Amino acid sequence: MSKENVWEMTLKRLDDTMTVLNLKPGIIKYLKEPRKIVEISVPVKMDNGDIDIFKGYRVQHNTNRGPAKGGIRYHQDVTLDEMKALAMLMTWKCSLVGIPFGGAKGGVVVNPTMLSERELENLTRRYIYELIPLIGPEKDIPAPDVGTNAKVMAWIMDTYSMAKGYVVPGAVTGKPIELGGSQGREEATSRGAVYTILAALKVLKIDSSSLTTVIQGFGNVGSNAAKILYDLGFKIIAVSDVTGAIRNDKGIDPYKLDEHIKKNKTITGFSRAEEMEPSELFKIKCDVLFPAALENQITEENAAYINAKILAEGANAPVTPQADPILKDKGIFLVPDILCNSGGVTVSYFEWVQGNLAYFWSKRKVNLQLRDIMEKAFHETYNFSVDKKLDMRKAAMALAVNKVACAMKLRGVYP
Numbered sequence: 001m002s003k004e005n006v007w008e009m010t011l012k013r014l015d016d017t018m019t020v021l022n023l024k025p026g027i028i029k030y031l032k033e034p035r036k037i038v039e040i041s042v043p044v045k046m047d048n049g050d051i052d053i054f055k056g057y058r059v060q061h062n063t064n065r066g067p068a069k070g071g072i073r074y075h076q077d078v079t080l081d082e083m084k085a086l087a088m089l090m091t092w093k094c095s096l097v098g099i100p101f102g103g104a105k106g107g108v109v110v111n112p113t114m115l116s117e118r119e120l121e122n123l124t125r126r127y128i129y130e131l132i133p134l135i136g137p138e139k140d141i142p143a144p145d146v147g148t149n150a151k152v153m154a155w156i157m158d159t160y161s162m163a164k165g166y167v168v169p170g171a172v173t174g175k176p177i178e179l180g181g182s183q184g185r186e187e188a189t190s191r192g193a194v195y196t197i198l199a200a201l202k203v204l205k206i207d208s209s210s211l212t213t214v215i216q217g218f219g220n221v222g223s224n225a226a227k228i229l230y231d232l233g234f235k236i237i238a239v240s241d242v243t244g245a246i247r248n249d250k251g252i253d254p255y256k257l258d259e260h261i262k263k264n265k266t267i268t269g270f271s272r273a274e275e276m277e278p279s280e281l282f283k284i285k286c287d288v289l290f291p292a293a294l295e296n297q298i299t300e301e302n303a304a305y306i307n308a309k310i311l312a313e314g315a316n317a318p319v320t321p322q323a324d325p326i327l328k329d330k331g332i333f334l335v336p337d338i339l340c341n342s343g344g345v346t347v348s349y350f351e352w353v354q355g356n357l358a359y360f361w362s363k364r365k366v367n368l369q370l371r372d373i374m375e376k377a378f379h380e381t382y383n384f385s386v387d388k389k390l391d392m393r394k395a396a397m398a399l400a401v402n403k404v405a406c407a408m409k410l411r412g413v414y415p
């Protein structure tokens with residue numbers, strides 16, 4: 001399936017959800033349409049003295065439950081359709097966990113590893129400058145996503161604050177702690193995902209001592225999940241990233257792997273594991289499979305080979321709708337993306353609250369509040385799926401979409 005279809009795929013999932021909900025056609029139409037879409041040409045002064053132009057987007061899908069919220073992706077394959085899909089998923093994610101935001105996503109078509117730090121800063125500042133009328137703590141709050149990090153968020157906060165003439169910490173989340181970032185935000189997506197995995201093991205009555213995990217992607221989400229799971233006693237038996245894949249049935253130490261990747265810029269050559277074909281990764285028998293890379297990774301071509309008890313979607317939309325029934329037939333328990341990876345935006349919410357109030361919490365408080373929200377969302381979804389005989393994805397979608405539809409009906413259509 002080509003990447004362009006990720007929007008079609010997200011719409012299809014919404015259509016599937018509508019079979020469970022009793023919503024009027026006009027409301028369904030409304031929920032499908034992004035509220036606002038911006039396309040920007042971003043000129044950047046390059047180190048060679050010339051100018052290059054990059055394409056940037058910001059999509060605000062829905063703001064019925066609160067300001068739009070969502071990350072900014074820097075990746076060479078970013079498309080408008082992908083941004084629309086990911087913005088919609090943000091709306092459902094925030095709704096499902098009950099935080100008062102709508103959904104948004106932005107991105108620039110760029111391979112950030114090919115730019116110098118100065119070029120990346122120029123690009124970020126110009127892209128944000130163009131977005132200033134649209135974003136802000138009460139309108140739309142960016143955050144990190146694939147290819148962006150706390151340093152990029154610091155430039156965003158500074159650019160926005162310079163334009164306003166005063167410091168606005170609530171304008172962006174995922175900032176460095178020194179600038180009003182939240183304790184625990186960096187690993188929040190992974191920690192939240194682990195809480196859902198532990199909850200799944202409990203309802204499935206799987207003994208959680210010495211379980212095996214396979215992780216696709218060793219970026220922020222994959223590497224932190226690997227470390228948290230490892231610390232809990234899980235055995236990480238295979239890991240892949242864009243540079244390759246490795247395997248060791250005796251277990252991989254993710255801290256040592258992180259050091260190796262930082263030093264060598266590649267996963268290959270890690271002496272404590274064997275190299276393997278990345279396409280073989282999903283075939284490995286394991287208790288928990290954790291895709292934490294990009295969309296459309298588990299498709300109708302490879303779904304049948306998956307040999308995991310739990311598939312926890314660390315990434316957004318890693319499974320195509322065509323692969324869903326194959327996984328279901330195999331009896332694989334799914335923790336869907338809008339549930340599994342919603343810990344990131346949940347701690348972004350905490351960061352926004354803390355920044356707006358200029359009152360900061362301890363890491364312990366952040367992690368405890370995160371656990372409460374993730375466990376509540378997991379059990380609500382699981383109980384709904386059992387009561388209504390729905391799979392976990394449909395249950396999560398139905399709960400999330402219904403809350404947005406309800407807010408929309410209560411507010412009514414202006415004027």
Ligand code: GLU
Nearest residue numbers: 070071143144145345348
């Ligand atoms: N990019 C992350 C996501 O896809 C985080 C978004 C946020 O914190 O606003 O959930």
